[in-house]
Amino acid sequence: MNPTPRPQAASSGESRPPVRSTVHGYPRIGPRRELKRASESYWRGDTSARELDEVAADLRLGVYAQLREAGVDDIPSNTFSHYDHVLDTAVMFDLVPSRFAPPAAARDRDEELRRYFALARGERGAPPLEMTKWFDTNYHYLVPELSPSTRPRLVGDKPVAEFREAARAGFHTRPVLVGPLTFLLLAKAADDAPEGWEPIELLDQLLDAYAQLLSRLREAGATEVQLDEPVLATDEGRAAPDHLERVCQRLGSLTDRPALLLCTYFGSVGADALRVLKESPVEAVGLDLVTDGEGVDDLVRVCGLGATRLVAGVVDGRNVWRTDVPAAVATLGTLLALADELTVSTSCPLLHVPLDLAAETSLEPRLREALAFARQKAEEVALLGRVLSEGAGGEYAGKGVPAPSFTDARVRARLDALGPRAYERPRDRPAPADKPLTTTTIGSFPQTAELRRARAAHRRGELDGEAYERLLREEIDRVIALQEDVGLDVLVHGEPERNDMVQYFAEQLEGYATTEHGWVQSYGSRCVRPPILFGDVSRPGPMTVGWTAYAQSRTGKPVKGMLTGPVTMLAWSFVRTDQPLAETARQVGLALRDEAADLERAGIRHIQVDEAALRELLPLRRERHPEYLEWAVSSFRLATSGVSPSTTIHTHMCYSEFGTIVDGIEALDADVTSVEAARSRMELVRDLGDRGYRRGIGPGVYDIHSPRVPSVAEIEAALRLAAAHVDPAHLWVNPDCGLKTRGYAEVGQALRNMVEAARRVRADLTG
Ligand code: GLN
Numbered sequence: 041m042n043p044t045p046r047p048q049a050a051s052s053g054e055s056r057p058p059v060r061s062t063v064h065g066y067p068r069i070g071p072r073r074e075l076k077r078a079s080e081s082y083w084r085g086d087t088s089a090r091e092l093d094e095v096a097a098d099l100r101l102g103v104y105a106q107l108r109e110a111g112v113d114d115i116p117s118n119t120f121s122h123y124d125h126v127l128d129t130a131v132m133f134d135l136v137p138s139r140f141a142p143p144a145a146a147r148d149r150d151e152e153l154r155r156y157f158a159l160a161r162g163e164r165g166a167p168p169l170e171m172t173k174w175f176d177t178n179y180h181y182l183v184p185e186l187s188p189s190t191r192p193r194l195v196g197d198k199p200v201a202e203f204r205e206a207a208r209a210g211f212h213t214r215p216v217l218v219g220p221l222t223f224l225l226l227a228k229a230a231d232d233a234p235e236g237w238e239p240i241e242l243l244d245q246l247l248d249a250y251a252q253l254l255s256r257l258r259e260a261g262a263t264e265v266q267l268d269e270p271v272l273a274t275d276e277g278r279a280a281p282d283h284l285e286r287v288c289q290r291l292g293s294l295t296d297r298p299a300l301l302l303c304t305y306f307g308s309v310g311a312d313a314l315r316v317l318k319e320s321p322v323e324a325v326g327l328d329l330v331t332d333g334e335g336v337d338d339l340v341r342v343c344g345l346g347a348t349r350l351v352a353g354v355v356d357g358r359n360v361w362r363t364d365v366p367a368a369v370a371t372l373g374t375l376l377a378l379a380d381e382l383t384v385s386t387s388c389p390l391l392h393v394p395l396d397l398a399a400e401t402s403l404e405p406r407l408r409e410a411l412a413f414a415r416q417k418a419e420e421v422a423l424l425g426r427v428l429s430e431g432a433g434g435e436y437a438g439k440g441v442p443a444p445s446f447t448d449a450r451v452r453a454r455l456d457a458l459g460p461r462a463y464e465r466p467r468d469r470p471a472p473a474d475k476p477l478t479t480t481t482i483g484s485f486p487q488t489a490e491l492r493r494a495r496a497a498h499r500r501g502e503l504d505g506e507a508y509e510r511l512l513r514e515e516i517d518r519v520i521a522l523q524e525d526v527g528l529d530v531l532v533h534g535e536p537e538r539n540d541m542v543q544y545f546a547e548q549l550e551g552y553a554t555t556e557h558g559w560v561q562s563y564g565s566r567c568v569r570p571p572i573l574f575g576d577v578s579r580p581g582p583m584t585v586g587w588t589a590y591a592q593s594r595t596g597k598p599v600k601g602m603l604t605g606p607v608t609m610l611a612w613s614f615v616r617t618d619q620p621l622a623e624t625a626r627q628v629g630l631a632l633r634d635e636a637a638d639l640e641r642a643g644i645r646h647i648q649v650d651e652a653a654l655r656e657l658l659p660l661r662r663e664r665h666p667e668y669l670e671w672a673v674s675s676f677r678l679a680t681s682g683v684s685p686s687t688t689i690h691t692h693m694c695y696s697e698f699g700t701i702v703d704g705i706e707a708l709d710a711d712v713t714s715v716e717a718a719r720s721r722m723e724l725v726r727d728l729g730d731r732g733y734r735r736g737i738g739p740g741v742y743d744i745h746s747p748r749v750p751s752v753a754e755i756e757a758a759l760r761l762a763a764a765h766v767d768p769a770h771l772w773v774n775p776d777c778g779l780k781t782r783g784y785a786e787v788g789q790a791l792r793n794m795v796e797a798a799r800r801v802r803a804d805l806t807g
């Protein structure tokens with residue numbers, strides 16, 4: 041049944057080098073999150089630098105062994121990091137702000153590590169580097185701060201040391217480096233840099249330092265080095281073929297160097313970049329042939345790569361589905377005509393998928409069959425390499441059946457039956473607030489150690505459902521009492537029952553599965569376990585109504601219900617690929633619409649639908665924004681348009697750089713939008729004011745990321761600033777985000793100060 045192409049026969053018939061296999065990168069946290077435990081224990085001072093280094097070395101060697109066992113031909117190194125690979129690069133090239141003292145000349149390892157972690161996490165007085173999301177993933181990198189006086193120079197040897205360490209253990213590896221373009225285009229100008237100066241101006245100097253590193257690697261015996269340039273998949277990177285050419289020429293012209301693999305991922309890079317690469321001295325080019333389906337077309341457009349080796353990313357490195365092997369074999373057959381030499385790889389490093397499906401024992405078998413985590417993906421590239429080299433057939437029969445689809449006719453029929461009215465609320469709705477500067481919070485209250493312990497005990501079956509629920513009700517009682525005491529206007533129940541804003545809903549929705557060990561690094565030692573959205577989504581029953589209604593029964597003030605919006609439900613999950621995201625989002629929207637209706641029926645007059653990830657999921661390329669915003673907005677509106685016009689719909693976003701999506705935010709048509717604003721000094725409010733924004737806006741008046749209690753005066757100043765730009769009747773008063781990571785010690789006082797500041801400003805405004 042399976043097509044068994046014999047690519048060799050299809051090609052020129054001359055002998056061609058065998059097709060090899062590799063992966064761009066691999067999870068680094070370990071099968072049991074060993075890196076997390078080891079780092080946190082080191083931070084607490086419980087273990088030494090040496091102990092931490094030993095754990096790290098074991099993890100690295102474990103990865104090489106696992107890749108070899110999977111049958112992968114070419115194994116990468118330097119994919120490990122103690123915190124983040126962009127930070128590693130900055131430290132290695134001495135691109136560190138001066139507020140972090142350099143390690144003593146003696147090169148004390150402990151001191152070196154402490155400084156490294158201080159850059160990531162901050163330390164007495166010195167704020168850490170800013171952290172932000174790595175392209176459109178949920179991984180965070182540390183943003184290098186550069187200025188014209190910065191002098192890149194090679195001061196570290198991490199890639200060399202890890203190459204040697206692997207070699208001693210019998211693995212000849214390919215060191216992986218963050219490419220110079222990606223590094224500079226992701227860096228930001230330090231505060232003291234002159235207006236208009238950009239880090240890319242350091243390119244030539246940085247290339248000198250890379251040249252030095254390459255020659256060190258060559259000396260150590262490296263025969264090939266991988267330079268990661270994912271930035272080439274973005275508009276910014278695509279617009280810089282001249283910079284790319286400089287990189288390739290400068291590094292390519294070195295006389296004694298390892299072969300260069302220039303790797304791109306997270307999307308196609310366009311024909312311009314391919315032309316530059318094809319003409320350059322770079323020996324190999326890695327392309328993502330999965331993400332947007334344009335990679336192969338680009339290759340055809342430039343008539344292939346000729347003698348430049350193609351590292352073909354045909355196995356999806358970011359999602360958890362098994363590869364359709366026959367389809368991949370067919371694609372690779374086509375590619376053999378477009379490059380003389382071919383290596384099979386993943387579309388991107390496997391950093392963003394969990395390590396090993398073997399650890400999951402309780403997934404439904406039919407679903408489990410359809411999945412592949414990092415280890416299984418490594419096996420897939422190896423299999424593909426073998427099939428292509430040996431023309432082996434049959435071997436993969438049965439492995440290539442496309443994933444089963446899990447459809448639900450009822451869901452589809454309901455969605456089909458919806459008319460355009462289902463996505464619209466009446467334009468004229470009653471004003472959501474009865475006074476200016478209404479006070480509220482974003483949803484969660486502190487997740488105390490007691491709560492976490494109880495949840496864990498409940499999960500393990502050591503605490504029965506009744507006892508657990510009693511505990512949650514008591515917690516809600518406390519949260520309600522605190523808010524009444526503080527004098528807030530619109531209350532929340534505090535979300536004590538939620539482990540995570542996505543997982544909580546995923547566990548209750550049909551079409552979603554959760555894993556036991558499917559951890560993925562989010563930043564540093566922080567890992568998340570994204571649920572898997574595998575089939576048509578529906579809601580078997582109410583998900584939040586019990587807790588919210590209980591909270592409402594304890595107070596005469598309105599309690600705001602809390603839901604996680606469709607885009608965020610998709611962004612922080614692994615999502616099915618057998619239908620467009622738009623369709624999947626609509627299904628989630630429909631389930632939330634039912635929940636909103638039930639909340640309303642239970643007497644809830646305010647409903648907040650969080651879209652924390654609205655911007656994160658924005659496509660890397662501008663030309664794709666309109667299509668994305670179209671479905672993002674309509675799924676939100678589907679979720680929120682079923683309630684009566686007098687019910688107030690809130691939404692919340694965790695950032696304030698709205699430039700690119702401000703139209704989208706307006707189109708959500710929420711009555712009140714709360715956003716982070718404290719750190720950017722209400723910039724957003726100014727922008728919205730200038731646009732004549734007419735719905736409610738709740739700019740965060742204090743930063744919840746630190747335990748510091750803001751004073752009445754500073755909140756008051758923020759509010760006066762905001763009130764100067766938007767009509768105070770539309771102004772809401774709230775913190776930047778949820779309070780779950782804070783402690784009760786500071787939360788009570790901070791909220792009291794917030795309420796008092798609002799009272800003062802309101803009093804002035806109303807005379
Ligand atoms: N309602 C959520 C909370 O307060 C929102 C979290 C978020 O925006 N990330 O925790």
Ligand code: ZN
Binds near residue numbers: 692778
């Ligand atoms: Zn937030």
